[in-house]
Amino acid sequence: MRIKDWLSRLEKDLKLIGIISDTHIPARAKAIPKKVFEVFSDVSLILHAGDLNRLSVIEELKQIAPVVAVYGNMDNREVKEKLTAITSVKIYSWDIGLTHHGGGFWGTKHLERIAAKNNFDVLVFGHTHRPFLKQGKNALFFNPGSPTEPLPPFITKRCVGLLKISKKVIEPKIIHL
Numbered sequence: 001m002r003i004k005d006w007l008s009r010l011e012k013d014l015k016l017i018g019i020i021s022d023t024h025i026p027a028r029a030k031a032i033p034k035k036v037f038e039v040f041s042d043v044s045l046i047l048h049a050g051d052l053n054r055l056s057v058i059e060e061l062k063q064i065a066p067v068v069a070v071y072g073n074m075d076n077r078e079v080k081e082k083l084t085a086i087t088s089v090k091i092y093s094w095d096i097g098l099t100h101h102g103g104g105f106w107g108t109k110h111l112e113r114i115a116a117k118n119n120f121d122v123l124v125f126g127h128t129h130r131p132f133l134k135q136g137k138n139a140l141f142f143n144p145g146s147p148t149e150p151l152p153p154f155i156t157k158r159c160v161g162l163l164k165i166s167k168k169v170i171e172p173k174i175i176h177l
Contacts, residue, residue: 019161021049021126022146025057029148035177040064049126050100072100092167097123115139130156131174
């Protein structure tokens with residue numbers, strides 16, 4: 001097989017997933033920052049880890065790619081009735097879990113329990129508004145932070161995440177906006 005053919009096949013096998021959380025629209029920001037749409041322009045799926053505040057956030061993100069989302073602690077009743085607290089997607093043989101409150105402020109014990117109970121290879125979570133990326137015992141833990149309200153704002157920047165997924169490797173990345 002020629003190198004060009006091999007690279008072309010590799011690109012087809014690569015999935016790019018946008019990771020976002022804690023948008024808090026319109027409570028803490030009027031709209032999703034335009035930079036998010038630029039960063040997510042090539043993604044094939046978006047995972048939102050809660051605290052959307054309005055379902056319209058999903059509709060906006062769907063302009064880019066399909067969206068899978070969970071509700072967060074600050075979401076209204078309409079959002080909580082439409083979404084679940086935890087869900088997952090399977091990409092190739094990877095199980096990617098999605099929840100809002102993973103307990104990231106207090107270490108990874110709660111994250112480890114969630115991942116182990118559900119056999120997740122990756123657990124995406126939000127709530128802290130701070131980016132977090134750590135390989136645990138059996139899973140990768142990934143919090144993209146917040147694109148609208150990082151905490152604390154004088155230390156943490158606005159950000160989102162990307163997951164590059166192939167059949168053999170997952171490559172996470174935090175993107176500062």
